[in-house]
Amino acid sequence: MERLYQNISKRKSTRKFNMDALDPSSMERVEQALQDIPQLFENLSVSFILVKDGEHFMEKGTSILGAYTKVKSPHYLVVACKEASGFRQAAGYSMAHVLLTLNDLGIATCVTYPGVDLKTIEQFAPLGEEEVPILFIAFGNPEDPLSLYPKADYYKRRSYKDILIQGPVKRKYKFILEAARLAPSSFNTQPWRFAVDGHKIHLLRVKLGFIKSKLFSSLNKIDMGLALGFMVIALKSKEMKFRLMKDPVIYEGMEYMITIEIKE
Numbered sequence: 001m002e003r004l005y006q007n008i009s010k011r012k013s014t015r016k017f018n019m020d021a022l023d024p025s026s027m028e029r030v031e032q033a034l035q036d037i038p039q040l041f042e043n044l045s046v047s048f049i050l051v052k053d054g055e056h057f058m059e060k061g062t063s064i065l066g067a068y069t070k071v072k073s074p075h076y077l078v079v080a081c082k083e084a085s086g087f088r089q090a091a092g093y094s095m096a097h098v099l100l101t102l103n104d105l106g107i108a109t110c111v112t113y114p115g116v117d118l119k120t121i122e123q124f125a126p127l128g129e130e131e132v133p134i135l136f137i138a139f140g141n142p143e144d145p146l147s148l149y150p151k152a153d154y155y156k157r158r159s160y161k162d163i164l165i166q167g168p169v170k171r172k173y174k175f176i177l178e179a180a181r182l183a184p185s186s187f188n189t190q191p192w193r194f195a196v197d198g199h200k201i202h203l204l205r206v207k208l209g210f211i212k213s214k215l216f217s218s219l220n221k222i223d224m225g226l227a228l229g230f231m232v233i234a235l236k237s238k239e240m241k242f243r244l245m246k247d248p249v250i251y252e253g254m255e256y257m258i259t260i261e262i263k264e
């Protein structure tokens with residue numbers, strides 16, 4: 001986990017890829033890493049289905065969100081899961097581990113919203129029974145090898161003041177929130193907020209107004225899973241004991257997600 005944790009501040013989205021395929025040994029490492037991805041729920045498995053021929057896959061894609069979604073890369077992972085309760089958060093949680101693992105292998109990534117119809121997806125990626133595609137992860141070598149890692153001033157993220165709705169936070173817990181703060185999110189919306197009460201960190205999501213569509217709320221649920229994944233990776237890297245539990249707190253305009261209880 002230490003390796004993944006270190007990658008939290010060394011990861012960024014890549015949108016310009018070298019369209020050559022990854023070399024076979026790198027691809028093998030990706031396939032190996034995908035064998036053992038942590039899951040948020042024991043009984044709800046998130047799949048990462050490899051599409052090696054990314055170029056043809058995306059050629060068929062029509063994007064509903066315009067240029068933002070269109071990231072052309074030599075390979076993709078189709079993130080898929082059954083539509084059970086919490087499946088979007090579960091997808092985000094597992095994706096956190098995949099993105100950081102690929103980054104650690106020196107492979108560039110970008111999460112993209114699928115603008116490809118289901119028929120095309122099924123042609124390239126055999127979905128499991130009842131599984132639905134949730135997102136894609138574009139991956140490969142970056143066009144500019146120097147652009148893989150972020151520069152010092154890269155991250156455009158909200159400040160602590162913005163995301164902490166109740167404190168104070170013990171100094172020794174700050175790295176956990178810092179990990180979440182750096183997580184990627186759809187349109188960089190960073191919908192996460194934290195209410196800290198002693199050794200409990202409650203995670204909440206900013207609810208969107210009527211004007212924002214259902215799509216954006218769905219994406220923000222995935223973002224919450226990503227933030228949780230980054231926090232868990234941070235905790236595990238420091239070998240801190242904790243558990244995930246439901247201990248709902250109420251704040252106006254927020255949706256409660258989960259609580260991390262840290263054991264001293």
Ligand SMILES: Cc1cc2nc3c(=O)[nH]c(=O)nc-3n(C[C@H](O)[C@H](O)[C@H](O)COP(=O)(O)O)c2cc1C
Nearest residue numbers: 012013068069111112113184185186187188219222
């Ligand atoms: C759920 C989700 C969906 C995303 N969809 C897209 C997308 O369709 N197209 C795109 O270019 N980037 C997409 N992104 C990448 C975000 O724009 C990016 O993570 C965010 O701006 C923060 O930048 P960073 O990843 O470089 O830190 C997505 C990210 C997430 C987490």
